Amino acid sequence: MSADRRGGFRPAATRPVAGHVARKRFGQHFLSDRSVLAAIVNAIAPKPDDGLLEIGPGLGALTTELLHVASRLAAVEIDRDLCERLRRRFSDERLVLFEADALRFDPLLAADALGVRQLRVVGNLPYNISSPLLIALVASRARIRDQHFLLQKEVVDRIVASPGGKSYGRLSVILQAFYHVELLFDVPPESFDPPPRVDSAVLRMTVRERPLIDDLGSLQAVVTPAFAQRRKMIRSTLLPWLRDRGIEPGALAGDSRAEEISVETYCDLARQLRSISSIL
Numbered sequence: 001m002s003a004d005r006r007g008g009f010r011p012a013a014t015r016p017v018a019g020h021v022a023r024k025r026f027g028q029h030f031l032s033d034r035s036v037l038a039a040i041v042n043a044i045a046p047k048p049d050d051g052l053l054e055i056g057p058g059l060g061a062l063t064t065e066l067l068h069v070a071s072r073l074a075a076v077e078i079d080r081d082l083c084e085r086l087r088r089r090f091s092d093e094r095l096v097l098f099e100a101d102a103l104r105f106d107p108l109l110a111a112d113a114l115g116v117r118q119l120r121v122v123g124n125l126p127y128n129i130s131s132p133l134l135i136a137l138v139a140s141r142a143r144i145r146d147q148h149f150l151l152q153k154e155v156v157d158r159i160v161a162s163p164g165g166k167s168y169g170r171l172s173v174i175l176q177a178f179y180h181v182e183l184l185f186d187v188p189p190e191s192f193d194p195p196p197r198v199d200s201a202v203l204r205m206t207v208r209e210r211p212l213i214d215d216l217g218s219l220q221a222v223v224t225p226a227f228a229q230r231r232k233m234i235r236s237t238l239l240p241w242l243r244d245r246g247i248e249p250g251a252l253a254g255d256s257r258a259e260e261i262s263v264e265t266y267c268d269l270a271r272q273l274r275s276i277s278s279i280l
Contacts (some may be wrong), residue, residue, distance in 0.1 A: 056102065
């Protein structure tokens, strides 16, 4: 596979045979293009002593490339059959494998198993769990340095979106409050086996040294009603919700829409909500 003018890739003529029947219930699409794998590893730029955690290693294609550089890594995989394949392929000394649901897995277990203070999290995430998983990882950010994920392109566009755009929404606000986010490059369906019906992209998420807010729950509480009816002016959606809770909306214009309000403003409102809630 080679780079195209969009900053993505064109599929190579051949791909490795996966040798595994992908399970739809797990949203399995295995990355099989070696050029894309190399580009992801190059973006991560792992060092031998990095504490790497791979979510959804699948057939071990990215795992293999990472272990060419890293001395050891941890991985969490829900598919029992794939776990057996991974155990046969990699020694326990190189791969610390957790057979678990990533949505219920505590990343700190991986950090402790590797003996590291901070993790670097990577993975080709199943599209059906990507948003809830990304939000769940916020709780572990104190022990995470950065994250590199291969995701559905539409989801990446939403995460990196700026106020005023049609992609800007709840996910944009929540994740940008805690991370610096960057779309690195696009990956077409032909890079996977089986190919998904949508384009994908690689996302870099670097944990902010100083998050825009400390309390995820308060931010979610404000952002969720704001975007429940995103096309309506906030005078009929968010402003009544805020005033009912004794929150001063400040300079928010009633004719604004949720998608026009900055991440910083949402964080300010969330801090007010937390302050009021602590008094009550």
